[in-house]
Amino acid sequence: MTNQKQKAFQYVDDHCAEMVSLWKEVVTMEGGPHEKEGINQVAARFKKILDGEGATFRTIEFETAGSMLIGEIGKNHSKPGVIFMGHMDTAIPAGAIAERPFTIENGKAYGPGVLDMKGGIVAALYAIKALKSIGYDSRSIKVLLAGDEEVLHANSNAPEIFMEEAKGYGAAFNMETGFVDDGIVVGRKGVARIRMEIKGIAAHAGNDPENGRSAILEMAHKIIDVQNLTDCKKGIRFNVGVMQGGTTSTAVPDYAKIFIDVRYKEPDDLPEIMKRIEDVGNKIYIEGTATTVTFMDGIKPMKTTEGVKELFEVVKKAYEENGFGTPYAKTVGGGSDSAYTVLAGVPTVCAMGVKGGRNHSPEEYAIVESLFERAKLLVACVLKLDNI
Structure with missing residues (x-):
């Protein structure tokens, strides 16, 4: 041999x-x-x-x-x-x-x-x-x-x-x-990529701000919530890597989205991971905004x-x-x-x-x-x- x-x-x-x-x-x-x-x-x-x-x-x-x-x-x-x-x-x-x-x-x-x-x-x-x-x-x-x-x-x-x-x-x-x-x-670790989108209400930032509902402000709260989901003991890490939203500084933004990367050790943890992110999505900080969570893709x-x-x-x-x-x-x-x-x-x-x-x-x-x-x-x- x-x-x-x-x-x-x-x-x-x-x-x-x-x-x-x-x-x-x-x-x-x-x-x-x-x-x-x-x-x-x-x-x-x-x-x-x-x-x-x-x-x-x-x-x-x-x-x-x-x-x-x-x-x-x-x-x-x-x-x-x-x-x-x-x-x-x-x-x-x-x-x-x-x-x-x-x-x-x-x-x-x-x-x-x-x-x-x-x-x-x-x-x-x-x-x-x-x-x-x-x-x-x-x-x-x-x-x-x-x-x-x-x-x-x-x-x-x-x-x-x-x-x-x-x-x-x-x-x-x-x-x-x-x-x-x-x-x-x-x-x-496995990888999951998730998109979170928020719809607000657009308004003129100077003349009509009280009638606007800022999607970016709502998202700012939720970015912190998502990051805080990290569980080092279980080897699960959440990372908001991309944020997009707004069109001009003179308008209350009516749309924002983030892309979330999650790393995890156990294949069976993915449903719980999704539930936690959906719970963040369901929590409302700015009345009049609405959030959608979408699983995009991943590797086990x-x-x-x-x-x-x-x-x-x-x-x-x-x-x-x-x-x-x-x-x-x-x-x-x-x-x-x-x-x-x-x-x-x-x-x-x-x-x-x-x-x-x-x-x-x-x-x-x-x-x-x-x-x-x-x-x-x-x-x-x-x-x-x-x-x-």
Whole structure:
């Protein structure tokens, strides 16, 4: 087995330039949160790579979201298969590539989505190619790539697809952003996005203020109420991140709205979270105003199950045995699709992608050497699963 592993590692070493070339190619494709055509172009490029490895495919298309790519190599194995998963869209709006093209400086790669998470997907694809190069066929390998994760699947049913496709598999590796301190994510908070709107009564601020009902003033009270819902003991945090309202300073505003971000640990907490926000909405400070609360979208929490813990130990051993460092189990506040494979009963580890920092910002970077290291790590993990 060690000899086979070294041959697979050598495959990665022999294809480093090719990996970087593919990385650059897909980063250069527009994959912003609303760039359906560009995301589908990325999907087509990844499909071509997998097609060369004999994968069977299904592409699920959505009217207003990037496609979801499902590929599978090998079937009818006695051992449960493994999943490599991720998302092809980025959080960076269109046009950023022209301003910040893919570049490498001092061992770091820069560009929109270079870290989150096109580099991780490239690493996974070359782990598959390396495994195929040594004739690996102990388990089927399924690739699940979403096209709209950065907008929390607002325009698709990707969460249901993840859960359905993952059923019966033995392990899942999410190629999300890797951490420079070697943290491997075993738990994530869920995310809920909620809109609160207030309608008031417009009036001239100088001549007729007594007949106005300020939507902004009503909202000001409710922003404080929403923020005060935070429950640190239960790991639930509320954040009013956007406020909009009014048209001119000379008028009593008749409309205001806020967008609320909620992070929570337990999937079953969401109904109570919604009730608390609705209670805030139902409380009236300024008579004559009316409030509406709307759940927009979200991602469920990734639970740290016993299976997740056991898979982390596999990753940890593979990490240490191959000189990649000493990883530790990490729980974070950001959501990911790992939640859905865990809900499907599949042990899952997250943040297995290239290492770097500053994702979702103009300074986003990835450590180039980690592209090759993570491909090898995946190879080592899959081979180690066969020995436990």
